[in-house]
Amino acid sequence: MQERALIASIRHMAGHGPSALRVSIGDDCAVWRPGTGREIIVTTDQLAEGVHYPAANAPARLLGARLVGRGLSDIAAMGGEPRLAFLNVAWPTALPERWCLDFLRGFAAETRRWKTAWAGGDVSSISGPAVASITVIGEVPAGQALLRSGARPGDLLYVSGRLGAAALRNMRRITPRLALGQALRGRATACMDLSDGLSTDLHHLCKESGVGAVVEAPRIPVASTLDRALNWGEDYELLFTARPNTRIPTRLADVTITCIGRCTRRASGVRIEDADGRCGPLEPRGWQHLG
């Protein structure tokens, strides 16, 4: 699809936003006024042909929606409310117009669904595989962002939903746990989203918090197999910790919550305990990313 036609389509689909968004596409920057006493949270993500999806028969509309979902899942993990989304695409001119428009429609629909203004972006025509890049900006009451670094030894370890479901149907629509993340403000001591697989993500959380952890395998809410629940990734559920005396309901913001273990001192490492009480190291076997 030609760059100029792409730009015209994006201008048509994007830019509708809340009144706090004073300026969007058409100026050098988007201009937005955060609420009083708020902190800004920012995340970026990418979707590359041949890496995150196969080159042939990739469902464009779903991919556009998934890129938004992945960005919003990071906002959810901080307990934030999404506000603005920006889309950069570097696409080969040979990509069919229908594919491009479907991707953009999926992106636009998903931002609307989660009340996030599509506030800008950039278009480049390249000669190689398609790359799309999202930035999402959200806000959170100052000092209340859920960080990865707040867990302490003795905290209990929880996950939302069921894990390993993505392995059953990899190209699912993502439901970012925004309402859950917001409900966890003031309750969770640490939180992150499960994008790389529980085994890898738990290591990240423990490292940032300076703790160890023990996961009780029989308690993990498994959608298919334990191996997939631990290592598959792409679940976009929340992994979080809370003090043992904090009441965490088994259902919160319409999602099932399961206690799967506890935090320990750092020196104990990250371990998994089977039904017979045998304990071994939980190796990080999921994906590796920047953060």
Place this chain on the structure above:
Amino acid sequence: MQERALIASIRHMAGHGPSALRVSIGDDCAVWRPGTGREIIVTTDQLAEGVHYPAANAPARLLGARLVGRGLSDIAAMGGEPRLAFLNVAWPTALPERWCLDFLRGFAAETRRWKTAWAGGDVSSISGPAVASITVIGEVPAGQALLRSGARPGDLLYVSGRLGAAALRNMRRITPRLALGQALRGRATACMDLSDGLSTDLHHLCKESGVGAVVEAPRIPVASTLDRALNWGEDYELLFTARPNTRIPTRLADVTITCIGRCTRRASGVRIEDADGRCGPLEPRGWQHLG
């Protein structure tokens, strides 16, 4: 270069920022507290191999710096102060480690130079040409952002620096006009940066403001030829307007300022007048982008 090694390098180089940046690389989002009474401004840009620079012998360190410069130039055009930068790269594994590290070093040094915190990003290993994507977040006193839409008939038209210089040495380091943009707050009625060439960018400004314009060719501060000054692009100077009774010094924030014409009623279109007073339409012959 391997993804894991890239991530380690980025973690090492990035994340150092002002205390208002509470959290950066290592968590799901960066967390940042804007100043009281401030609006947030956001811009994104891309740099693609084979589009913005040739595949062979591309000077990596300069490219990393230029990507920052292009983002900051948009912040300058709004009269803003840059705060956070995010870098997404989709790079082929075959890119030499030295090239990647030089690009990252150029990016890191340029963010430091302009007191902007490199606060996060994403890394993907792809099979095609390199694509890098930047998001810059800045702030501006609420209501004082310099928009493209504020020009009125009768306003005078100004540019900073000399135009067409990029044509002489295309792969220059970019000096974003941040101090100038900030000095223009409360003085300029509209402002944008010259990235696509004066002829094209003036059309953008006129369209957003709903005005026409007349440029007096002999007044344009030409670095090489008039054609290059009008159509080459990549100058990253500021184009702005001010009421005729607003005093605009010929030198502001260490940059030469030149009055090159005036705004007219929309119906008159965008025109150029030669030394003999002959007037014709100024066609947009520069680049076309999203905004």
